[in-house]
Amino acid sequence: MTDKLKPLRERIDSIDAQILDLLSQRGRVAQEVGHVKAETNAPVFRPEREAQILRRVAERNPGPLKDRDVQTIFRDIMSACRALEKRVTVAYLGPSGTFSEQAVFQQFGTAIETLPCVSIDEVFRATEAGTADFGVVPVENSSEGAINRTLDLMLGTTTIISGEVSIPVHHSLMTKTGSMDGVKVVAAHSQALAQCQVWLNLHHPNVERRAVASNAEAAVMASQDPTIAAIASEMAGEQYGLGVVQAHIQDDPHNRTRFAVIGHLHTNPSGKDHTSIVLAVPNKAGAVYNLLAPLAKHGVSMTRFESRPARIGTWEYYFYVDIQGHVMDEAVARALDELKDNAAFFKVLGSYPQSL
Numbered sequence: 151m152t153d154k155l156k157p158l159r160e161r162i163d164s165i166d167a168q169i170l171d172l173l174s175q176r177g178r179v180a181q182e183v184g185h186v187k188a189e190t191n192a193p194v195f196r197p198e199r200e201a202q203i204l205r206r207v208a209e210r211n212p213g214p215l216k217d218r219d220v221q222t223i224f225r226d227i228m229s230a231c232r233a234l235e236k237r238v239t240v241a242y243l244g245p246s247g248t249f250s251e252q253a254v255f256q257q258f259g260t261a262i263e264t265l266p267c268v269s270i271d272e273v274f275r276a277t278e279a280g281t282a283d284f285g286v287v288p289v290e291n292s293s294e295g296a297i298n299r300t301l302d303l304m305l306g307t308t309t310i311i312s313g314e315v316s317i318p319v320h321h322s323l324m325t326k327t328g329s330m331d332g333v334k335v336v337a338a339h340s341q342a343l344a345q346c347q348v349w350l351n352l353h354h355p356n357v358e359r360r361a362v363a364s365n366a367e368a369a370v371m372a373s374q375d376p377t378i379a380a381i382a383s384e385m386a387g388e389q390y391g392l393g394v395v396q397a398h399i400q401d402d403p404h405n406r407t408r409f410a411v412i413g414h415l416h417t418n419p420s421g422k423d424h425t426s427i428v429l430a431v432p433n434k435a436g437a438v439y440n441l442l443a444p445l446a447k448h449g450v451s452m453t454r455f456e457s458r459p460a461r462i463g464t465w466e467y468y469f470y471v472d473i474q475g476h477v478m479d480e481a482v483a484r485a486l487d488e489l490k491d492n493a494a495f496f497k498v499l500g501s502y503p504q505s506l
């Protein structure tokens with residue numbers, strides 16, 4: 151056995167030496183890129199370039215490693231190379247262990263500084279003020295729909311969207327002991343409670359449900375009080391020393407949340423992009439109907455349409471529309487010009503690479 155392993159391990163050692171040498175070469179080129187950028191004051195993080203590299207990695211992957219796994223490796227290689235130019239600071243809805251934090255690492259890799267914030271408002275504020283270079287905020291969940299606070303804050307923010315991240319959201323029920331004995335309260339973010347309501351109604355109909363600021367906060371509470379169970383990611387459970395009572399309790403097994411990356415960076419086209427806009431129409435007959443006509447006319451596909459009350463006491467709405475393409479694409483630019491003409495309010499939130 152050992153005799154057979156020895157030559158294989160020697161081959162792995164020699165391959166590792168080559169990988170390390172190539173990583174070092176890549177790092178030195180990234181440093182040169184950094185010097186060129188510094189001369190022209192160009193931004194360090196180029197999401198469109200990183201998206202293209204990750205797409206290419208999946209296309210060229212000869213196997214046997216899975217596309218997802220090689221992408222994760224390359225994301226972190228780029229993160230480490232980027233950190234040689236500058237370590238970016240990213241704000242998100244904390245504490246550590248939230249799905250927002252997972253989204254942060256999915257977009258930026260792990261060679262970054264993180265700034266956990268107490269609320270979505272705080273993520274916007276930190277990013278607007280420049281305390282963080284970027285912020286990651288939840289936009290919508292596949293079972294529960296829009297995250298209204300994010301949509302409302304998008305309206306007035308000075309930041310723009312430079313990326314999107316979509317991650318699977320799996321909830322687990324966890325306690326200090328790993329059992330439900332003596333548990334009186336299930337704590338979680340209101341979204342998580344909603345995403346697990348059918349399961350909770352079936353298995354723990356009589357346990358009080360308590361909405362708290364985040365699932366990670368619920369995990370902290372459960373770690374300090376054996377009468378409290380938390381719904382959170384297993385990652386958060388591990389972090390706060392909880393035992394799993396039941397994994398995957400979300401009602402929809404394909405439950406996902408989409409996040410927006412906000413900042414001050416105008417992202418160039420990557421070849422596969424989305425553009426987010428907000429508009430309002432004048433209060434007259436046929437206005438909403440006419441609103442979207444320019445998209446169809448120019449062959450631009452809409453991927454999402456969401457409305458929010460304008461909160462000025464009348465029945466007026468803001469429409470949040472996502473389309474395929476980049477503001478620098480000719481068809482998109484023409485369609486948006488026409489949309490703007492029909493709109494009482496119009497704001498481009500940003501163009502960015504489609505999530506992987």
Ligand SMILES: C=C(O[C@@H]1C=C(C(=O)O)C=C[C@H]1O)C(=O)O
Pocket residue numbers: 180183194195196197199200203227228229231232235
């Ligand atoms: C090296 C660069 O800087 C950053 C790092 C990248 C990388 O490691 O491949 C790619 C894009 C940038 O976010 C670059 O712009 O090419």
